[in-house]
Amino acid sequence: xxxxxxxxxxxxxxxxxxxxxxxxxxxxxxxxxxxxxxxxxxxxxxxxxxxxxxxxxxxxxxxxxxxxxxxxxxxxxxxxxxxxxxxxxxxxxxxxxxxxxxxxxxxxxxxxxxxxxxxxxxxxxxxxxxxxxxxxxxxxxxxxxxxxxxxxxxxxxxxxxxxxxxxxxxxxxxxxxxxxxxxxxxxxxxxxxxxxxxxxxxxxxxxxxxxxxxxxxxxxxxxxxxxxxxxxxxxxxxxxxxxxxxxxxxxxxxxxxxxxxxxxxxxxxxxxxxxxxxxxxxxxxxxxxxxxxxxxxxxxxxxxxxxxxxxxxxxxxxxxxxxxxxxxxxxxxxxxxxxxxxxxxxxxxxxxxxxxxxxxxxxxxxxxxxxxxxxxxxxxxxxxxxxxxxxxxxxxxxxxxxxxxxxxxxxxxxxxxxxxxxxxxxxxxxxxxxxxxxxxxxxxxxxxxxxxxxxxxxxxxxxxxxxxxxxxxxxxxxxxxxxxxxxxxxxxxxxxxxxxxxxxxxxxxxxxxxxxxxxxxxxxxxxxxxxxxxxxxxxxxxxxxxxxxxxxxxxxxxxxxxxxxxxxxxxxxxxxxxxxxxxxxxxxxxxxxxxxxxxxxxxxxxxxxxxxxxxxxxxxxxxxxxxxxxxxxxxxx
Numbered sequence: 001x002x003x004x005x006x007x008x009x010x011x012x013x014x015x016x017x018x019x020x021x022x023x024x025x026x027x028x029x030x031x032x033x034x035x036x037x038x039x040x041x042x043x044x045x046x047x048x049x050x051x052x053x054x055x056x057x058x059x060x061x062x063x064x065x066x067x068x069x070x071x072x073x074x075x076x077x078x079x080x081x082x083x084x085x086x087x088x089x090x091x092x093x094x095x096x097x098x099x100x101x102x103x104x105x106x107x108x109x110x111x112x113x114x115x116x117x118x119x120x121x122x123x124x125x126x127x128x129x130x131x132x133x134x135x136x137x138x139x140x141x142x143x144x145x146x147x148x149x150x151x152x153x154x155x156x157x158x159x160x161x162x163x164x165x166x167x168x169x170x171x172x173x174x175x176x177x178x179x180x181x182x183x184x185x186x187x188x189x190x191x192x193x194x195x196x197x198x199x200x201x202x203x204x205x206x207x208x209x210x211x212x213x214x215x216x217x218x219x220x221x222x223x224x225x226x227x228x229x230x231x232x233x234x235x236x237x238x239x240x241x242x243x244x245x246x247x248x249x250x251x252x253x254x255x256x257x258x259x260x261x262x263x264x265x266x267x268x269x270x271x272x273x274x275x276x277x278x279x280x281x282x283x284x285x286x287x288x289x290x291x292x293x294x295x296x297x298x299x300x301x302x303x304x305x306x307x308x309x310x311x312x313x314x315x316x317x318x319x320x321x322x323x324x325x326x327x328x329x330x331x332x333x334x335x336x337x338x339x340x341x342x343x344x345x346x347x348x349x350x351x352x353x354x355x356x357x358x359x360x361x362x363x364x365x366x367x368x369x370x371x372x373x374x375x376x377x378x379x380x381x382x383x384x385x386x387x388x389x390x391x392x393x394x395x396x397x398x399x400x401x402x403x404x405x406x407x408x409x410x411x412x413x414x415x416x417x418x419x420x421x422x423x424x425x426x427x428x429x430x431x432x433x434x435x436x437x438x439x440x441x442x443x444x445x446x447x448x449x450x451x452x453x454x455x456x457x458x459x460x461x462x463x464x465x466x467x468x469x470x471x472x473x474x475x476x477x478x479x480x481x482x483x484x485x486x487x488x489x490x491x492x493x494x495x496x497x498x499x500x501x502x503x504x505x506x507x508x509x510x511x512x513x514x515x516x517x518x519x520x521x522x523x524x525x526x527x528x529x530x531x532x533x534x535x536x537x538x539x540x541x542x543x544x545x546x547x548x549x550x551x552x553x554x555x556x557x558x559x560x561x562x563x564x565x566x567x568x569x570x571x572x573x574x575x576x577x578x579x580x581x582x583x584x585x586x587x588x589x590x591x592x593x594x595x596x597x598x599x600x601x602x603x604x605x606x607x608x609x610x611x612x613x614x615x616x617x618x619x620x621x622x623x624x625x626x627x628x629x630x631x632x633x634x635x636x637x
Contacts, residue, residue: 013253013255013256013258013259014256014259015256015259015260015262015263015264016056016060016252016256016257016259016260018060018063018064018067021060021248021249022060022064024248024249024251024252025060025156025246025248027186027248028186028187028246028247028248029154029187029246029248042077042078043078043080043150043151043152043153043154044061044077044078044079044080044152044154044156045080045081045082045143045146045147045150045152045154045155045156046058046061046079046080046081046082046155046156047082047084047143047155047156047157047158048081048082048083048099048103048112048158049083049084049099049158049269050083050095050096050098050099050102050268050269051158051268051269051270052254052257052258052261052268053158053159053160053163053249053254053257054157054158055099055102055158055261055266055267055268055269056158056249056257056258056260056261057156057157057158057248057249058081058103058107058109059107059260059261059264059266061079061156062079062107062108062109064077065077065079066108078152079109079111080111080112080113080150080152081100081103081109081111081112081113082112082113082114082115082142082143082146082147083096083099083100083112083113083114083115084096084114084115084117084139084142084143085114085115085116085117086117086125086135086138086139087116087117087119087125088125088126088131088135089126093116095269096114097114098269099269100112100114102266102267106264106265106266106267107266113146115142115143115146117135117138117139117142118138119138131280132280132282136192137192140190140191140192140193141192141193141196141199143155143190143243144190144192144193144196144198144199144200144243145193145196145198145199147190147199147243148196148197148198148199148203148243149198152243153241153242153243153244154243154244154246155190155243155244155245155246156246156247156248157245157246157247158247158249159184159247159249159250160249160250160252160253160254160257161250161251161252161253161254162253162254162286162289163184163250164183164184164250164310164313165289165309165310166282166285166286166289167183167184168181168183168309168310168313169285169289169294169309170281170282170285172309173281178316179316179320179396181309181312181313181316182313182316182317182320183250183310183313183314183316183317184247184250185247186246186247186248186250187244187245187246187247188244188245189201189242189243189244189245190242190243190244190245191245193242193243194392194504194507195503195504197501197502197503197504197510198241198242198243198502199242199243200242200243201239201240201241201242201603201604202239202240202241202242202502202504202510202601202603202604203239203241203242203502204232204234204239204240204241204242230328230331230383230606231606231609232604232605232606233604233605233606233607233611233616235613235616235618236618237341237601237602237618237619237620238341238601238602238603238604238605238618238619239510239601239602239603239604240604241604242604323372323375323376323379324379326376327376327377327379327380327382327383328383330351330376330377330380331380331383331384331606331608332608332609333351333608334348334349334350334351334380334384334608335348335349335608336348336607336608336611336612336615336616337349337462337615338615338616338617339387339607339611339615339616339617340557340617341581341602341616341617341618341619342557342558342566342581342582342617342619342620343466343557343558343562343563343565343566343581344388344466344467344508344565344566344602345388345464345465345466345558345562346384346387346388346464346465346466347439347462347463347464347465348384348462348463348465349461349462349463350380350384350406350407350461350462350463374400374403375396377403377407378396378399378400378402378403379396380403380407381399381402381403381406381407382394382396382399383606384406384463384465385399385402385431385432385434385436385465386605386606387465387605387606387607388434388465388466388467388508389432389433389434389467389507390433390467390477390506390507390508391432391433391507392507394431394432398431398432399431399432401429401431402429402431402432402436405427405429405436406436406463430468433467433468433507434465434466434467434468435465435466435467435468435469436463436464436465437463437464437465437466438461438462438463438464439462439463439464466562466565467506467508467562467565468565469561469564469565470525470527470564470565476524476525476527477505477506477507477523477524477525478522478523478524479503479504479505479511479522479523480521480522481513481515481521481522481523481569482500482501482503482513482515483515483518483519500512500513500514500515503523504603505523505567506525506565506567507603508602508603509567509580509581509600509601509602509603510600510601510602510603511523511567511580511598511599511600512598512599512600513569513596513597513598514596514597514598515596518571518593518596519572520571520572520573521569521570521571521572521577521593521596522569522570523567523568523569523570523580524567524568524570524574525564525565525566525567525568526563526564526565526566526567526568526576526579527564528564530568530570530574530575530576531563531564531576533575533576534550534575534576534586535547535550537575538550538586546584546586546587549584550579550584550586553579553582553583553584554582557581557582557617558582566579566581566582567579567580567581567600568580569596569598571593577591577593577596578593578596578598580598580600581600581619581620582620583619583620600619600620601619602618602619
């Protein structure tokens with residue numbers, strides 16, 4: 001390990017001025033504001049490894065904090081540095097402490113937290129063949145959790161142009177093509193945190209942050225203009241928010257960053273694990289780049305913008321943003337007839353033609369090749385499927401058939417009589433964990449039947465999207481209901497929701513259960529066999545009111561096979577005790593699990609801007625108790 005004094009001696013290049021960095025930052029991130037538009041508390045987290053890139057980032061953020069009034073930023077700025085201790089080497093903890101000391105001594109950052117990584121029992125990190133991948137995953141999970149606990153929605157990381165070059169070459173080696181070569185995104189949801197509440201698409205706070213919205217906006221890196229198109233649906237019963245990742249140093253090379261640190265008198269660390277070419281593919285690529293051993297098209301040298309690979313990446317990125325913008329315009333033109341979050345059922349009318357959807361988009365697409373048109377249509381279908389799918393991501397490559405079936409509305413001059421193909425397309429299929437059914441006319445938002453005796457397919461081209469039934473060959477979605485920690489010193493104390501974690505079930509529902517110590521509870525789907533046993537038990541116990549409430553709830557919100565995809569809390573005997581999305585406890589007060597409480601919210605979704613709140617059925621904010629004498633009353637959940 002070599003420290004900054006030795007490393008700085010080799011720094012060449014011109015230092016980056018604070019004003020230049022601030023301009024780069026504000027192109028992708030904006031300070032928060034209150035509802036009145038006045039500046040609010042500015043909370044920023046910086047991930048610091050001790051390398052020249054992250055130390056430069058910390059230096060700039062520290063300078064912003066000290067001169068915030070001159071830069072027009074909030075005078076309530078709060079800066080938090082996080083250092084992740086991977087524990088991969090004996091000296092890693094000592095190095096983390098050294099970096100923390102540097103931040104305090106040279107930058108005045110006294111509020112720095114070290115996040116130690118906890119590796120699975122029996123795992124020796126240095127012996128892992130995929131150490132870099134595993135370390136990255138654990139690092140982001142630690143950072144995401146720490147940011148949410150500190151109430152910080154924005155995390156800055158120090159990726160620079162060399163990191164992007166290395167990433168692009170790695171993707172070429174791995175066979176990526178097309179959009180896979182668009183480079184590193186300057187704004188993104190924090191990766192590897194999909195199941196961590198508050199870190200990814202959840203835990204939204206009650207603040208109005210302009211920068212938050214940029215994560216769901218299209219950002220033009222050429223014109224630096226923000227084009228907000230898709231926004232989280234922020235209504236009761238739906239999650240939103242999460243930690244956003246910002247990379248303001250992508251336009252800077254390592255030499256200028258090191259020169260900046262040298263000018264500021266700030267040391268940095270050279271980690272030997274980053275330069276050993278035998279440890280990882282990225283290190284091998286870095287080794288070849290630093291020694292100029294790659295073809296000139298891949299090795300940009302001192303002129304990164306002149307690299308052929310870099311130019312290709314920028315062109316692909318511009319095409320990606322253009323296509324996304326047009327798909328978002330079409331998505332906003334879709335009509336949501338109904339969306340029931342209690343069962344995850346969406347009825348949506350897709351515009352028959354692009355001219356009907358957005359009058360100006362047809363002009364943009366005229367004359368373009370079929371691939372361009374179909375890509376925009378696939379992106380539109382992806383937006384719609386994301387509302388219902390249990391998956392975090394549905395690859396566009398898997399949507400070719402779905403796009404042809406669901407949206408053939410482009411008046412493409414290269415495909416004559418394209419509209420006539422519509423009648424021959426499939427009306428029922430599954431993709432990305434979603435069951436897609438062409439609705440029948442007249443539209444019945446409660447039930448869709450495939451019986452040939454039913455009316456014809458809806459001429460308005462409306463689709464019913466629901467969670468695909470669970471295949472018997474695959475394990476069902478399951479969460480173990482965790483118990484709150486035991487307090488030996490005060491065993492009689494009352495527990496609260498803050499002591500129980502939110503858990504993501506089936507990638508769709510965030511559920512928090514206050515379990516007062518009873519073992520064996522799990523969250524599973526309401527499969528057919530579980531519902532049959534539940535009904536038989538209720539009949540034997542003569543729980544008529546619960547049976548009636550159950551029948552009404554299922555018929556109203558989860559008809560047909562859809563009911564077998566909703567969550568159910570079951571006991572150790574696999575017997576259903578609670579249907580949280582319906583707000584029903586299907587047990588009597590004498591049941592030993594009656595004291596269990598819960599809260600439930602639907603995952604973060606994006607709905608068309610024109611959706612009316614009255615067509616959205618949200619999840620219950622309170623439990624509806626369905627037992628004799630108490631049926632219909634509400635209890636705080």
